[in-house]
Amino acid sequence: xxxxxxxxxxxxxxxxxxxxxxxxxxxxxxxxxxxxxxxxxxxxxxxxxxxxxxxxxxxxxxxxxxxxx
Amino acid sequence: xxxxxxxxxxxxxxxxxxxxxxxxxxxxxxxxxxxxxxxxxxxxxxxxxxxxxxxxxxxxxxxxxxxxxxxxxxxxxxxxxxxxxxxxxxxxxxxxxxxxxxxxxxxxxxxxxxxxxxxxxxxxxxxxxxxxxxxxxxxxxxxxxxxxxxxxxxxxxxxxxxxxxxxxxxxxxxxxxxxxxxxxxxx
Numbered sequence: 001x002x003x004x005x006x007x008x009x010x011x012x013x014x015x016x017x018x019x020x021x022x023x024x025x026x027x028x029x030x031x032x033x034x035x036x037x038x039x040x041x042x043x044x045x046x047x048x049x050x051x052x053x054x055x056x057x058x059x060x061x062x063x064x065x066x067x068x069x
Numbered sequence: 070x071x072x073x074x075x076x077x078x079x080x081x082x083x084x085x086x087x088x089x090x091x092x093x094x095x096x097x098x099x100x101x102x103x104x105x106x107x108x109x110x111x112x113x114x115x116x117x118x119x120x121x122x123x124x125x126x127x128x129x130x131x132x133x134x135x136x137x138x139x140x141x142x143x144x145x146x147x148x149x150x151x152x153x154x155x156x157x158x159x160x161x162x163x164x165x166x167x168x169x170x171x172x173x174x175x176x177x178x179x180x181x182x183x184x185x186x187x188x189x190x191x192x193x194x195x196x197x198x199x200x201x202x203x204x205x206x207x208x209x210x211x212x213x214x215x216x217x218x219x220x221x222x223x224x225x226x227x228x229x230x231x232x233x234x235x236x237x238x239x240x241x242x243x244x245x246x247x248x249x250x251x252x253x254x255x256x
Contacts, residue, residue, distance in 0.1 A: 007082065010089035014138065017093060021100050021145045031148040033106025036116070045107040049119055052098035053242060056130070059094050060246045063087035064255075 006063075084134055088256060091246070092127060092135035096142035099123035099157075104146035109231075115224055117231050124157050125232075126239060128165030130246050132256035136161015152204040160197060167192065168247075169254035176252050185240075186233045193229030194218075 025031070035041065084092070102108075102120030111117045120143050128136030140158030147153035172188060175181040199217050206213040211220070218225075240247045248255040 006086045007084070007089060010086055010093060014089065014093050014096070017096060017100075018142070018145070021104075021142060024100075024104055025146050029104045029146050031146065031150070033103075033108070033148075036106035036108055041107055042109050045102065045109050045119055048101060048105075048107055049098075049239075052094060052101070053239060055094045055097075056091060056246060057243050059090035060087065060130075060243070063085070063090050064245075 084132075085256075088131040088135050091131040092138040095123045095127035095130075095135070095139040099127075099139050099143035100146055103143055111231060112224070112227060117228065117235075119235070121157070121160075122232060122235055124161035125164040126236070128161040128163075129168040129240075130255065132254075133162040133165040135256075136165050149205070149208070152201065152208070156200055156204060159200065163192070163196065165254075165256075169256075173248065173252055173254055178249070178252075181249075181252075182237070186237070189233040189236055190229035193232050194222075194225050198225040198228075 028034070035044070038044065099120040102118055102123070108116035108118050124136050124140040124143055127139035137158040138161075140156075140161045141154060143157040144150050144154030147157075167188060172181060172185050175184050198221070199213075202211075202217040202221065203213050205211065206216065240249050244250045246255070
């Protein structure tokens with residue numbers, strides 16, 4: 001049951017995320033690349049990649065480690 | 070297996086919580102890179118959008134359905150959503166199967182790396198590039214031939230190398246996420 005509720009939570013998160021994505025596109029970004037020309041854009045991109053890789057690793061760890069109960 | 074035995078086994082979910090979680094994380098990354106425009110300079114003025122690599126990585130780590138979800142997330146902020154909403158998920162699908170059934174079939178990790186680099190480059194140049202150039206040609210941006218393989222060939226040749234480098238760095242940093250050490254896809 002715990003697994004089912006976690007799955008439902010992730011599905012809900014995905015749905016909300018996609019709604020937010022569409023809103024960001026429509027209200028701000030409109031298909032453009034607003035931060036492409038900021039100074040040091042390559043470093044910002046690599047930094048963002050590192051942040052997301054840590055998030056990926058954390059989710060992988062949390063969802064694969066054996067339950068303590 | 071008898072029907073009674075089949076009924077008594079728990080049904081495998083379409084996506085596990087791990088796959089959904091990774092799909093959410095990679096989708097957020099795919100969207101964030103493209104929506105913000107944070108790019109890595111490839112060969113000025115051409116750039117590489119790390120968001121376009123996320124459907125491939127999601128497919129490798131969490132399977133084709135995760136690849137599709139992430140591909141859609143990458144397509145939403147695109148300048149050409151009619152192209153990216155279709156083709157980015159396609160990348161997630163073929164990368165998932167190529168990774169599981171071709172790359173991870175090579176059991177020796179020392180041999181698997183060069184196979185991975187070659188397959189990445191070949192997929193980039195002979196599958197991804199023609200797909201996107203064909204779609205853009207349908208929109209009237211340029212003719213399919215000679216844009217592929219000649220006019221934009223040098224860019225895609227270089228892009229394939231960068232793609233192989235970034236994939237390798239990510240997999241080397243997180244081998245357990247991609248089942249690299251085990252030689253078995255974790256999905």
